[in-house]
Amino acid sequence: MRAVAAAVCLALAAAPLLAGTAQAGAIQAGPAGSRATHPAKPATGSHSAPTAKPPAGSVGMSQTPTAGGPQLAGRGVIVNYPAHGAKPLPRVAASAFVVADAGTGQVLAARDPHGLYRPASTLKVLTAITLMPVLNPDATVIASKQAAAVEPSKVGLVAGQPYRVSDLFKALLMISANDAAIALAQATGSYGKGMAMINAEAHHLQADDTVAVTPNGLDGKGQHVSAYDEALFARQALAVPEFMQDESLRLARFPLWPHPVPHHRHNMINLWTQNSMLYTYPGDLGGKIGWTTPAGATFIGWARRGHTTLVVTILHCVPLTELTYAARLLNWGFAMDGKVRPVGHLVGPLPVMTAHHRPASARPAPSWHPLAQPKQPRLPAVPIAVGLGALLLGALAGWGIVRLSRRSGRA
Secondary structure, three states, X not given: OHHXXXXXXXXXXXXXXXXXXXXXXXXXXXXXXXXXXXXXXXOOOEEXXXXXXXXXXXXXXXXXXXXXXXXXXXXXXXXXXXXXXXXXXXXXXXXXXEEEEOOOOEEEEEEOOOEEEOOHHHHHHHHHHXXXXXXXXXXXXXXXXXXXXXXXOOOOOOOOOEEEHHHHHHHHHHXXXXXXXXXXXXXXXXXXXXXHHHHHHXXXXXXXXXXXOOOOOOOOOOOEEOHHHHHHHXXXXXXXXXXXXXXXXXXXXEEOOOOOEOOEOOXXXXXXXXXXXXXXXXXXXXXXXXXXXXXXXXXXXXXXXOOEEEEEEEEEEOOOOHHHHHXXXXXXXXXXXXXXXXXXXXXXXOOHHHHOOOOOOOXXXXXXXXXXXXXXXXXXXXXXXXXXXXXXXXXXXXXXXXXXXXXXXXX
């Protein structure tokens, strides 16, 4: 029996070693389609300038496999110039940007497209394209104290007063009203329900770099987007007619006091668009500006010339430079679209049946990205089988030793 016990112990000791050997082989092989730590060397005629450290303003890097193609894994400037007739990409002093053809989905050039950054008010684009299709534009919303108290950019909602949903969307997109964003999120039934819907829409668009914590883009713990994800928002916005109609407005009237109130003679106020490119840039369809101190200046824009519609996204640049950089990138895109080899593509939305996998009544998304969490280790099936086999062989060997020892003792 001592021999049997020794054999069993030997088998138990050998099993983890055998299992570890098989597991190590599996790790070296790696899963199919896994993302490389460093992007591949650019092809001839391409330009990619990866940075040794995360760009300024970055809050991390996407942990998901690179959406849109392997070249978009780079953190520097990414562009594929043609052999002849190349127009140099303009210098853009922003930490991240993307310029893409909305029709074909081709990404023409980018910088750190999957780096994680704070969105500021450009997140309102995601809020609008999520809620516009589900809220009745003629319905009224009673402004809450939470909405009326938000700072700094606001239209001036008065707690307890009713406002039309369509008017709130105009305030949201034209003057970036933070109070309107909260009122619209609450119009879904509750603030938490609205945030759940916004994050569900990000999942639907396969914007896996995005975590929304506030509907207005004001900085929140764990909130981030990428320039690539914002290009997905911009492309989807083109399919929402109400959104593009509000984006094209230069002036709108907003009823601050929907009902006559004593001592308030002027209950209507003017909303002037913040996007001056509507006046200055040929073919401009609209644009959403954002700014907070941690996020810097951010921007999402649309422009059309002929049969070509481009989208541009910019994250973390010096305030008051975002429109200049957007115009430069759009000019380059219109000149080089169809001439440069795309560096990637914009993925399409998931099927509707699988998109909103979270119930509408779910609590707001957590302040961490679920895909960024380390996976719990699992013992692979092959190492377990090897270990059990070793254990069985050891037991049989011990039994044989005992039989032989008994026979020799009788002799």
